[in-house]
Amino acid sequence: MAASLFYFFVFPGILFAATVGALLSWFDRKISARVQFRKGPPLLQPFYDFFKLLLVKETILPKQGSPLVFLLAPVLAVFGAAMSGVFILLPLFNITTGFRGDLLVIFYLLTVPSFSYIIGALASGNPLAAVGGSREMKLILGYEVTFLLVIAGVIMKCGQHFDLNTIIQTQQDGSPFIGSVSGVILFIVAIFCVQAKLALVPFDMPEAEAEITEGIFIEYSGAAYAMIKLAKYIMFFILPAFIVALLMGGFNLHGINILWAVLKVIAVVLLLTLIKNTNPRLKIKQAIKFFMIWMNLLAVIALVLIAFGL
Amino acid sequence: MSKKTLIPIGPYHPLQEEPELFKLYCDGEIVKDIKWETGYNHRGIEKLSESKTYEQVFFLVERICGICSNSHPFAFANAVEEIANIEITNRTKYIRSIIAELERIHSHLLWVGLAGHFLGYNTVFMWAWKYREPTLDLFEMITGNRNSYGMFKVGGVRRDIEESKIPVIQNVLDDIKKKTDLLAGAVMDDPVIHARTKGVGILTLQDVIDYGAVGPTARASGLEIDVRKDDPYAAYPLVNWKVITAQAGDVFAKAEVRLLEMYESISIIEQCLAGLKKEKEGDIEVKVREIPEGIGNGRAEAPRGEVFHFVMSDGSTSPVRHKIRAPSYVNIATFRKSCIGQTIADATISLAAVDPCYCCTERMAVAYDIHSGKKILNAEELISISVKRTREIKDSD
Numbered sequence: 001m002a003a004s005l006f007y008f009f010v011f012p013g014i015l016f017a018a019t020v021g022a023l024l025s026w027f028d029r030k031i032s033a034r035v036q037f038r039k040g041p042p043l044l045q046p047f048y049d050f051f052k053l054l055l056v057k058e059t060i061l062p063k064q065g066s067p068l069v070f071l072l073a074p075v076l077a078v079f080g081a082a083m084s085g086v087f088i089l090l091p092l093f094n095i096t097t098g099f100r101g102d103l104l105v106i107f108y109l110l111t112v113p114s115f116s117y118i119i120g121a122l123a124s125g126n127p128l129a130a131v132g133g134s135r136e137m138k139l140i141l142g143y144e145v146t147f148l149l150v151i152a153g154v155i156m157k158c159g160q161h162f163d164l165n166t167i168i169q170t171q172q173d174g175s176p177f178i179g180s181v182s183g184v185i186l187f188i189v190a191i192f193c194v195q196a197k198l199a200l201v202p203f204d205m206p207e208a209e210a211e212i213t214e215g216i217f218i219e220y221s222g223a224a225y226a227m228i229k230l231a232k233y234i235m236f237f238i239l240p241a242f243i244v245a246l247l248m249g250g251f252n253l254h255g256i257n258i259l260w261a262v263l264k265v266i267a268v269v270l271l272l273t274l275i276k277n278t279n280p281r282l283k284i285k286q287a288i289k290f291f292m293i294w295m296n297l298l299a300v301i302a303l304v305l306i307a308f309g310l
Numbered sequence: 311m312s313k314k315t316l317i318p319i320g321p322y323h324p325l326q327e328e329p330e331l332f333k334l335y336c337d338g339e340i341v342k343d344i345k346w347e348t349g350y351n352h353r354g355i356e357k358l359s360e361s362k363t364y365e366q367v368f369f370l371v372e373r374i375c376g377i378c379s380n381s382h383p384f385a386f387a388n389a390v391e392e393i394a395n396i397e398i399t400n401r402t403k404y405i406r407s408i409i410a411e412l413e414r415i416h417s418h419l420l421w422v423g424l425a426g427h428f429l430g431y432n433t434v435f436m437w438a439w440k441y442r443e444p445t446l447d448l449f450e451m452i453t454g455n456r457n458s459y460g461m462f463k464v465g466g467v468r469r470d471i472e473e474s475k476i477p478v479i480q481n482v483l484d485d486i487k488k489k490t491d492l493l494a495g496a497v498m499d500d501p502v503i504h505a506r507t508k509g510v511g512i513l514t515l516q517d518v519i520d521y522g523a524v525g526p527t528a529r530a531s532g533l534e535i536d537v538r539k540d541d542p543y544a545a546y547p548l549v550n551w552k553v554i555t556a557q558a559g560d561v562f563a564k565a566e567v568r569l570l571e572m573y574e575s576i577s578i579i580e581q582c583l584a585g586l587k588k589e590k591e592g593d594i595e596v597k598v599r600e601i602p603e604g605i606g607n608g609r610a611e612a613p614r615g616e617v618f619h620f621v622m623s624d625g626s627t628s629p630v631r632h633k634i635r636a637p638s639y640v641n642i643a644t645f646r647k648s649c650i651g652q653t654i655a656d657a658t659i660s661l662a663a664v665d666p667c668y669c670c671t672e673r674m675a676v677a678y679d680i681h682s683g684k685k686i687l688n689a690e691e692l693i694s695i696s697v698k699r700t701r702e703i704k705d706s707d
Contacts, residue, residue, distance in 0.1 A: 036436035091324055092510045127315045131654060163539040200428045204503060210325045212317070221471070279502050281430030283655045290541065 003125030012089035014234065022046035027266065030271045035277045049135040050229050059222030065125030073219070074227030080112025081234040087240050091165040094253060101162040107151060107243070110197065111230050115141055117206070117216045120228075124219035132215020135284045136206035139196055142291040143203075146171050147193040149299035153186045154246045156306045168250035176249030178284070180230045182305035187247050189299050194239045195272055196287070198232075203287055238266035241260030314342055315652060316405040321350055325428060325658050328668040330663065332645070333624050339653040344645055352672040355623055361499055363470045364601055365389055367606050367629065368649040369501040371619075372458045374634070377420060377527045382634070385557035388431060389608025393623050394601050400548070405467045408479075409452070409459060410610070411582075415486060416445040416573075417613035418568040421665045425565060428662045430504055434497065436632055441489040444482045448599030451475065466595025473591065476583050482578050489568040490576075494569045497643040505666040509563040511648035511660025521644045525615020525637045526666045530567045531559035537611040561663040600691040601625070612637055636670030 007013055011208060025046050033040030061067045091098045097118045121133035148183060153160060157177050158170040177183040196203040206216050219227055244264045251261035282290065320331035325601040331352035335343040357365050371382035395539065396405075419442040426434030440705055448550065452471055454457035461467050471479075487625035497503055513523070518531040528535050533613045538546040554570045603625040610617045615637030622631040642665040649657040677686045687695075 016682050032432075036433050037438060127317055128441075130315070134338070145509065163458075201432075204430060205655065208430065208655070210430065211655055213324055277433045279431065280426070280434075280500070280506055282502065283506065283653065285653075 007086050012093055017085040017234045018230050019236050021237035023234055024269050025236050027269060030293050031079055031273045031275050050226055053226035054223050057222040059224050062219045064125045066123045069123035070120055071224055073116045074224050077116035077231040078112040078227050080109055081231045084109035084233050085238040088242050090167060092241060092251055097165040098163050103104060103151060103162050103164055113235060114126055121216035126219050128212040128218050129216055131212050132206045138284050138288055142288040143193045143196040146189060146291045146295045146299055150186050150190045153302050153306055168245055171249040176230045181310050182302040183212055183247055185298055185302040189295050190243050191271055196273055197239055200272060200276045202282045206280055207285050208281060240265050243268050330668045334657060341649050341652055341657045344649050347674055348668060351669045356632050356634060361627060363627045368462050372699035374666050376457055377417050378612040379458045380409050381610050383618045384410055384610035384615040387462050389606035389619045391622040392466050392606035393604040396596060398465060399593050402466050402544040403586045405471055408425045408579050408582045409461055411578045412445055412448060414575045414613045415572050416442050418572050421568060425662055428659055438493060444485060448479060449480050465598040470592055470594050483579060487576055490572050502645040508560055510561045510656045510664055512560045513644055513648055517647045522640045523644050524640055526564055526567045527641045532557045537609045537616045541609050545582055549578050551578050561659055564663045573632045591597045614638060638667040641667050
C-alpha cells in the first residue's frame, strides 16, 4: 500500500512526472522562442507559473454553471494523467512489470484528462468554453481510433502481447520497432496523435486563443487553473515517454544508456515543438478529416505491412 | 428554430488590438448573424481639429491611427493645399511618397504577422514583426520618429532626405525585399495556410461595389481602386507602378494583394530615390502666408484604403469644419457578407482580413429636430441615458 502511494504521488507519479514535464515544457517554450527570434523564458519559468497560480492568484468561480463540477474536473484531470503516468512509467523504468493488458488501461486513462477538460468547460457555463468543449469532443472522436490503430500495430509487432513490459523487452532484446518501414509509419501517425492529445498547434482548436480565447480553460483561474497546468505538464512528459516505450525501445538504465533515454524523450518533444511552430491551426473539420482519412489510411497500411512482416 | 448562442468577440479580445464588440450569433459553430458595437474609442478628433491651427492639426490627425499615422496628414495636406492652391515642389512630392510607401510596407508586414497570429502560426507573427523592424529604424533615421513621424506641413515637409542617406535606405530596401521573398514563400506555398484561407470569407466583385469597400479589401476582389491611380497626388504620377489586384476575394487573395503591394512599394521608393537625386537639395517647402476662404477635399491611399479629408476654411488660422473618413469605416460593413454562414474559426480570420482599424472609425452623431432645428440629444441627456442603461445592466445580473 505504501509503495503504491509512493508510486502514485512521488515516483514516477505526480511529483516526478510533473517536474520532468515542466522542464520539458520549458524546453518546448525555449525552442519555440529561438525559432521565433525571441529569447525565451528562464529554466524555472514553468514552476513560477505553476506556483503563482496555485499560491498567489485568486480562484474566481463562474456565477452560472456548477461550481462543484467545475472545480472537480481539474483534479480529475490530474488523477487521470498521474494514473496513466504510473502505468506507463513503472514498466519503462523497469520498477515493476505491470500486468497483462495494461496497455488498454493506459489507453483509456490517457483520455481521462481530455474528458475532464470537457466536463469542466461545460460546467463553467461560458459560451466560448462550450464551443471549445464541443471542439475537444470532436477532436477526440477524430484521433482516438487512429491512436488505437497505432497500439494495435505495436501489439501485432511484438507477437500479440498486451502488456507494456513485454513490448519494451521485445524491443530491447531485438531492435526497436521504429527500425522498420511499418515502424516509421506508426511513429509518424503516433506523433500526430500525441500532438492532438496535447492540443498543440495545428490541433489546438479547443483552446484557439485568437478565436475563442483559450476556449475550454477560459473560466479557470488560480488554483483550479494550476491543477490544469499540472495535468498538462504530466501529459507533456508521459505521452512522449509512451511513444518511446511503444516504438523506440524504451529506456535502458545502465550507465551511458541513461543519456540515450533522455535524448529519446527530448527528440520526440523537439519534433512536437517543430511541428507546432511550422503550422497554422487547422479547422476542426479539417482536423477530423486529417485523422479519419489520412492518418487512419497510413495506420492501416502499417498494419498490412506488419502482417507481411515488414 | 434552434436557439442561437451569442459568441462575443470583444470588447477586449486577443483577435483585435483595439476595443470593439462583435456579437456573433451562432448555431453550433456556424455564424448566423453578426452585430457590431463600437464607441469604446471615440476621441472627438474632428471637433478638436476645429480648435487647432493648421500646423497643429497635422500632429492631431497623425494620432488618429498609430499604424497608418502618415496617411491622415497626407490627406489633410492635400485638402489644405487644394484650398490654398499651393503647388508643392517635386522634392517634397518624392519625400512624401517615400514616407507613405515605407508606411505601407510596415503596415502590411504588421498585418501579415497578425494574420499569422490569428491562425495560430506564431512563427510567422514573430518573423514578420522582426522584418518590420528595419523599416521603423529607417523612419527614425529619416524623420526622427519610429511612428507618428511629424513630417508634413502645409506646402512641404519638415525634414529633407540628404544625399548621404540614400544608400542606407537602398540597403534596407534590398534587405526588406529579400525578407519579403522569404515570408511570401513561407505564406504562399504552405498547404495548411491554403487550407485555412482559400475560399474563406469571400467577397465577390459585386459585394465589394455594393458595400463601397476600398483598399486591399476591394482590390482582392478584382476591383481596381486606388487613389494613387484614380486621383493622382504627390509623386505617384511621376513614377511607374501598377495596381495589384486579385480575383478570388477570399482571405488568401487579401494576403496575396498585400504581399505583392509591398514589392510595388519598394519599387516606388527606389524610383523616388532616383528622382530625389535630380532635385535640388533643401528645396522642400513653399512659403504659405495664409489659408484663404474655401473648401478642400484631400484623398490619400492609406495601407487600408482611401482616406478622405474634407476641410472648410473661413480664412482664419484653423479649419471651421474638418470631416474625416477612414477606410475601415466602409470596409467593416463587409463583415455581414463575409462572416455569415462561416464557422467561428473562419469568421475570426475574415474579420481580421480587412485589417480593421477601429479608432479611425469611431463616430458620434448629433441629432437635430427637423422642425425646430434644436439638438435633441445633448450631453446631459446622453449621460442620463448611459447611466440608466448601466443601472439596467447591473440590475439584470
